[in-house]
Amino acid sequence: MIKKIVNIFKKVNEDQNPWKDEKSDKVYAVAALFNTPDEIIHAAEKVSNSGYNDFDVNTPYPVHGMDDAMKLKPTRLGWFSFALGLTGTLTALGMIFYMNGIDYNNIIGGKPFFNFPSSVPVTFALTILFTGLTTVGVLIALFSKLPWLNNPLLDSEYSKATSQDKFGIYIKSTDSKFNQSEIETMFSSLGSSAVSLIYDSKVNEKKIKTPIFETGFIKILIGVGVGTAVITYFTLNWVIFQMPFDWMVIQPKVLPQEKSKIFADGFGMREPVPGTVARGFMPYEYKGMPDSLVKLLANPLPVNEKTLLTGQKRYDTYCSPCHGNYGKGDSRLRGQFPNPPTLMSEKVLNWTDGNIYHIITNGQNVMASYAKQISRDDRWAIVHYIRALQRSQNAKDSDLN
Amino acid sequence: MSYDATYTKELPLVPERNSFKEIDDVILKPVDSKPTKKWWIAISISGTALAIGLFCWTMTVLYGIGLWGNNNTVAWGFDIVNFVFWIGIGHAGTLISAILFLFRQKWRTAIARFAEAMTIFAVLCATMFVALHTGRPWLDGYLFPYPNQNAIWVNFLSPLNWDVFAVNTYFIISFVFWTIGLIPDFATMRDRTKSGIKKIVYSVLSLGWSNSNRNWQHYERAYLILAGISTPLVLSVHTIVSFDFAVSILPGWHTTIFPPYFVAGAIFSGFGMVLTVMIFVRKIFDMEHIITLDHIEKMNKILLATGTMVGYAYGMEMFMAWYSGYIFEQFTFLNRAFGPYWWAYWIMVACNVGFPQLFWFKKIRRSIPIMFILVLLVNVGMWFERFVIIVTSLHRDFLPSSWAMYYPTIYDFGILLGSFGLFFTLILLFVRVLPSVAISEIKAVAPGAQPSHKHEGGSH
Numbered sequence: 001m002i003k004k005i006v007n008i009f010k011k012v013n014e015d016q017n018p019w020k021d022e023k024s025d026k027v028y029a030v031a032a033l034f035n036t037p038d039e040i041i042h043a044a045e046k047v048s049n050s051g052y053n054d055f056d057v058n059t060p061y062p063v064h065g066m067d068d069a070m071k072l073k074p075t076r077l078g079w080f081s082f083a084l085g086l087t088g089t090l091t092a093l094g095m096i097f098y099m100n101g102i103d104y105n106n107i108i109g110g111k112p113f114f115n116f117p118s119s120v121p122v123t124f125a126l127t128i129l130f131t132g133l134t135t136v137g138v139l140i141a142l143f144s145k146l147p148w149l150n151n152p153l154l155d156s157e158y159s160k161a162t163s164q165d166k167f168g169i170y171i172k173s174t175d176s177k178f179n180q181s182e183i184e185t186m187f188s189s190l191g192s193s194a195v196s197l198i199y200d201s202k203v204n205e206k207k208i209k210t211p212i213f214e215t216g217f218i219k220i221l222i223g224v225g226v227g228t229a230v231i232t233y234f235t236l237n238w239v240i241f242q243m244p245f246d247w248m249v250i251q252p253k254v255l256p257q258e259k260s261k262i263f264a265d266g267f268g269m270r271e272p273v274p275g276t277v278a279r280g281f282m283p284y285e286y287k288g289m290p291d292s293l294v295k296l297l298a299n300p301l302p303v304n305e306k307t308l309l310t311g312q313k314r315y316d317t318y319c320s321p322c323h324g325n326y327g328k329g330d331s332r333l334r335g336q337f338p339n340p341p342t343l344m345s346e347k348v349l350n351w352t353d354g355n356i357y358h359i360i361t362n363g364q365n366v367m368a369s370y371a372k373q374i375s376r377d378d379r380w381a382i383v384h385y386i387r388a389l390q391r392s393q394n395a396k397d398s399d400l401n
Numbered sequence: 402m403s404y405d406a407t408y409t410k411e412l413p414l415v416p417e418r419n420s421f422k423e424i425d426d427v428i429l430k431p432v433d434s435k436p437t438k439k440w441w442i443a444i445s446i447s448g449t450a451l452a453i454g455l456f457c458w459t460m461t462v463l464y465g466i467g468l469w470g471n472n473n474t475v476a477w478g479f480d481i482v483n484f485v486f487w488i489g490i491g492h493a494g495t496l497i498s499a500i501l502f503l504f505r506q507k508w509r510t511a512i513a514r515f516a517e518a519m520t521i522f523a524v525l526c527a528t529m530f531v532a533l534h535t536g537r538p539w540l541d542g543y544l545f546p547y548p549n550q551n552a553i554w555v556n557f558l559s560p561l562n563w564d565v566f567a568v569n570t571y572f573i574i575s576f577v578f579w580t581i582g583l584i585p586d587f588a589t590m591r592d593r594t595k596s597g598i599k600k601i602v603y604s605v606l607s608l609g610w611s612n613s614n615r616n617w618q619h620y621e622r623a624y625l626i627l628a629g630i631s632t633p634l635v636l637s638v639h640t641i642v643s644f645d646f647a648v649s650i651l652p653g654w655h656t657t658i659f660p661p662y663f664v665a666g667a668i669f670s671g672f673g674m675v676l677t678v679m680i681f682v683r684k685i686f687d688m689e690h691i692i693t694l695d696h697i698e699k700m701n702k703i704l705l706a707t708g709t710m711v712g713y714a715y716g717m718e719m720f721m722a723w724y725s726g727y728i729f730e731q732f733t734f735l736n737r738a739f740g741p742y743w744w745a746y747w748i749m750v751a752c753n754v755g756f757p758q759l760f761w762f763k764k765i766r767r768s769i770p771i772m773f774i775l776v777l778l779v780n781v782g783m784w785f786e787r788f789v790i791i792v793t794s795l796h797r798d799f800l801p802s803s804w805a806m807y808y809p810t811i812y813d814f815g816i817l818l819g820s821f822g823l824f825f826t827l828i829l830l831f832v833r834v835l836p837s838v839a840i841s842e843i844k845a846v847a848p849g850a851q852p853s854h855k856h857e858g859g860s861h
Contacts, residue, residue, distance in 0.1 A: 037852040044614075057614040060421060060589070061845035062621050065852060066614050075622045085630075099546055099554035106556050121563035121641050125570040128630045132574040135626050136581055140608065143619035147608035154609060160592040162612050163585075165421035244463045245539050 088130025297354025311385030454819005480534035493671020494520025653794030673779030712754030752782025
């Protein structure tokens with residue numbers, strides 16, 4: 001590999017085409033130069049009419065009428081473009097149909113997930129993209145058989161002249177009618193300004209018919225492709241986690257429990273301003289008072305199924321672990337804690353609703369206040385439910401009616 | 402390609418057929434010779450602008466787009482103004498290289514390569530703005546539909562997504578069109594050069610092109626196909642850009658005239674920019690004989706035509722606002738012309754519709770200094786058109802409580818300046834390293850380049 005690169009530079013210094021192998025003695029073609037477009041058209045007609053097939057014309061620009069003079073078939077390039085352009089259309093429609101119509105639906109103003117009108121712009125763009133890229137790809141690889149850097153013609157005086165201001169024609173030695181001296185006389189008689197021989201490079205031409213499909217080239221291509229992909233993947237994966245790409249992890253804000261320099265005491269978390277009242281907060285007028293003072297509170301909720309069910313739910317959640325499912329004070333907490341009393345005692349049975357409410361809200365001795373966990377209405381609902389429990393546990397015959 | 406033997410007027414320097422070598426010499430002179438002083442001055446100016454832009458660019462990436470003037474109400478500011486502005490400039494290149502090619506306008510040959518290069522550079526500048534305005538440009542990969550961990554696909558109902566496809570296709574196709582045209586020229590350069598390194602580079606770039614007619618035959622067809630698909634493409638790109646606005650429901654944006662209006666405006670502004678650059682380049686590189694006054698006059702005529710079309714669109718917008726009977730639409734247009742941004746509106750009208758009318762006079766069409774001022778005004782006017790469309794529609798919409806003004810910051814201006822720096826730096830590099838006129842195409846239209854006898858025919 002390195003030797004090859006060194007060779008390339010060596011040859012360039014000798015003013016040669018670096019990609020051409022050593023010249024062999026084998027004649028590749030007989031070539032002739034002409035000065036005017038008229039002459040070259042004439043020559044091309046003569047050559048094709050004489051029955052040669054393996055010949056070509058080199059001109060600095062496409063010359064009008066040359067395709068006819070050389071008897072070339074019309075190019076089929078357009079069909080490729082058309083077919084592959086259609087592939088683009090179908091690819092786009094299929095892609096949109098799958099992505100938005102099936103796999104990931106977006107609800108936007110109630111519009112259909114897949115709809116044709118909104119797919120048109122993207123479909124149009126992809127059709128053109130496919131057509132353009134394939135036209136060029138097919139032109140280079142299939143129709144022009146490029147890249148062909150070790151083309152024997154390249155770097156010859158003949159080729160240099162035809163890329164500037166001369167018009168050239170050559171007949172290859174592979175042609176069935178090839179006869180060197182015959183062709184040379186024919187070119188001279190046509191009025192050529194210079195007839196020359198072009199020697200083959202050592203690489204057999206057959207092997208490089210379509211150089212882009214050569215295994216070596218494809219291997220290099222795959223190698224470069226995979227290499228670039230891997231390197232890009234790892235570099236990108238590294239780069240995107242460097243500064244400044246912090247993915248919004250670093251944000252200039254104070255999180256709970258964090259220090260802050262802004263405040264004199266260094267705490268990030270602040271006490272509410274004195275007198276702040278939370279939304280929906282209602283002060284409780286008997287806060288901290290003994291229950292003897294709380295007789296006047298009445299239960300604001302009606303007794304119905306809804307309140308009873310809410311009460312049951314809240315009671316089971318908050319009260320039953322201590323007072324037991326039926327309020328008998330027989331929960332499994334017994335013995336591990338100052339025993340929670342039964343709610344079926346004479347005392348509680350004779351209490352007003354306000355007294356029970358007061359205990360939930362205010363707490364009593366070891367039982368803490370539940371005002372923070374349970375909303376006011378739910379507390380009253382629990383009271384209703386306790387009343388229902390009390391009645392069901394001490395049911396009289398008349399209750400059965 | 403189009404050939405014609407009546408090219409004499411446009412090519413006074415190379416009047417005879419046998420002086421193809423002189424064509425090579427003139428066109429490749431900037432490539433073959435050492436940079437001149439004029440070139441160094443030019444690139445140092447554009448390089449400075451680019452450096453300023455890069456600084457503001459980096460700051461934006463580091464600190465976010467809070468550095469810009471965009472606010473809640475005017476969420477699209479300079480970023481989108483400049484995006485639409487640059488995309489529009491690109492359109493002239495494709496128009497010249499593709500549409501004029503299809504219409505067999507032979508004079509296009511002298512300027513086509515150059516205009517195509519401008520297209521590519523302008524689209525680069527434009528994409529830079531959209532890429533940056535997403536806020537976290539390193540996540541822009543999500544603009545494309547690719548299978549990702551979130552199992553999310555892009556939304557094909559959104560015009561912004563159509564834009565992604567349109568602009569990328571536009572860039573790729575323009576680039577391919579341009580490179581295909583360069584292949585034969587690389588072959589010529591490969592055969593001329595004496596320097597070893599250049600020889601290697603040109604050999605690889607020319608792919609071993611040998612000017613064979615068996616290749617030319619397909620090459621010409623491919624060129625025609627590319628021109629054929631670029632034509633609808635260029636019309637569609639600005640149409641889709643206009644959908645970004647027209648598909649919304651904002652008064653002043655939600656109108657069906659937008660697509661043709663945007664396309665005409667794009668061609669108008671593009672020709673303005675092509676001329677601005679061309680006037681300089683033909684001076685700096687002594688190409689007055691290849692890019693002649695005749696070419697420039699033809700381009701001025703196109704400016705006149707498209708400028709008038711744009712003027713018609715302005716009038717029609719006003720008419721439709723009145724005729725719709727829709728008070729929000731009416732307010733938006735009154736606010737445009739007489740609200741706090743009245744000055745932007747009237748700069749736009751004056752530069753785009755008023756001054757170009759001077760091109761009715763042949764003297765003015767052929768006078769470089771006057772024309773230079775006029776095309777500069779066109780550039781300014783078209784920039785303001787985008788500003789007017791975007792900012793004045795946004796800043797006062799349905800909810801008066803959210804009305805606001807837009808004040809661009811120094812970073813906005815820095816990035817705008819930087820985009821001009823990028824554009825002109827690329828142009829200056831381009832004219833130094835690549836043939837800025839298509840050599841093989843210009844040879845083909847030189848006098849006597851095509852056979853004169855009766856065998857002529859074929860598929861052109």
